[in-house]
Amino acid sequence: MKIKIIDCDNILYQGNIVSITAPGFCGSFQVLENHAYFISILKNGIIKLEDGKNRKKIKIKSGILQIKNNSIIVIL
Known part of the structure; x- marks a missing residue:
C-alpha cells in the first residue's frame, strides 16, 4: 500500500507499507x-x-485518515 502522512508544513512520511495501526476516535485500528x-x-x-x-x-x-484503492492519506 502507498501512504502519505502530511501536516500543514511538510510531508512527514511517504512510501510503501504492509500495515498501519492508528488511534481512531472510537479506538485503535x-x-x-x-x-x-x-x-x-x-x-x-x-x-x-x-x-x-x-x-x-x-x-x-489529531488528524484524518482516508483509505482508497490501497492508497492511504493521513492529514494531521
Missing part, C-alpha cells in the same frame, strides 16, 4: 492491503507503520 474504502478521525496517540522489514512510529495529536 489496523489496516492491511486491499482494505475497503474508509475514513476515520484520529485522536491523540501513535501511528505505527510497518513496511515488512522496518517499523516506524509517529506521535500525533
Whole structure:
C-alpha cells in the first residue's frame, strides 16, 4: 500500500507499507492491503507503520485518515 502522512508544513512520511495501526476516535485500528474504502478521525496517540522489514512510529495529536484503492492519506 502507498501512504502519505502530511501536516500543514511538510510531508512527514511517504512510501510503501504492509500495515498501519492508528488511534481512531472510537479506538485503535489496523489496516492491511486491499482494505475497503474508509475514513476515520484520529485522536491523540501513535501511528505505527510497518513496511515488512522496518517499523516506524509517529506521535500525533489529531488528524484524518482516508483509505482508497490501497492508497492511504493521513492529514494531521
